[in-house]
Amino acid sequence: MEDLLQVGVITTTHGIRGEVKVYPTTDDAHRFEDLTYILLDTGKELCELEIEKVRYFKQFVILKFKDVDNINDIEPYKGRSLYVTREFAVPLKENEYYIADLIDMKVFLEDGSFFGTLKDVMETGANDVYVMQTEAFGEVLVPAIKDCIKAVDVEQGTMTIHLLEGLC
Structure with missing residues (x-):
């Protein structure tokens, strides 16, 4: 587990005072208001950056970090990811999983035979789609619905699926 x-x-800077425009990769963009700091992957x-102010603009979150007051201080980090530790993650409901825990999971069919590896999760409006x-069969797209996903064991890194007709 990650x-x-x-x-x-x-995604880019916002203004000249060191603010950044962030594309949220979390289900709840307003969760940034509950964070005191965030981890920036500098490459x-x-x-660790302390969050000073949070605003919203369309689908983006505008963040201002403490002691980052100039566009030149933050500009080199365009395209870089922001992280939280698991202890600050949003609690999950039943049958919900963090995408990071699903990536590279070994996938098995109901009969126990190895099917493949989960490589990506596409988030759609109706339901997620697992890219395996x-x-x-090469790349197979499996909808993340109860009819297809029979069991997920994050600790073991395995998933059991039922392959609906026409998916391969």
């Missing part, structure tokens, strides 16, 4: 969970990506290390890489 210890860090991505909550956003810096070399994780840097298989040896036999």
Whole structure:
């Protein structure tokens, strides 16, 4: 299991006073209001930044970090990810999972045979779609619905699925 969970990506700077426009990669963009700090992936290390102010603009979150008061201080981090530790993650409801915990999960069919590896999660309006890489069929898209997803064991890193007709 991942210890860090991505909550956003810096898309660009906002103004000249060091604010950034963040594309949230979390279900609830307003969760930034509950955070006192965030971890920035600088490319070399994780840097802890204290959140000073949170605003919203369309689908973006505008963040101002303490002691970052100039556009030049934050501009090199465009495109970089923002993380929280698992202890600050939003609690999950039943049958909900963090995407980071699903990536690279081994997928098995109901009969116990190995099917493939979960490589990505596409978030759609109705339900998520799991992108699975298989040896036999290449890339297979499986909807994350009860009819298809029979069991998920995050601790073991495994998923059991029922393959609906026409998916392969």
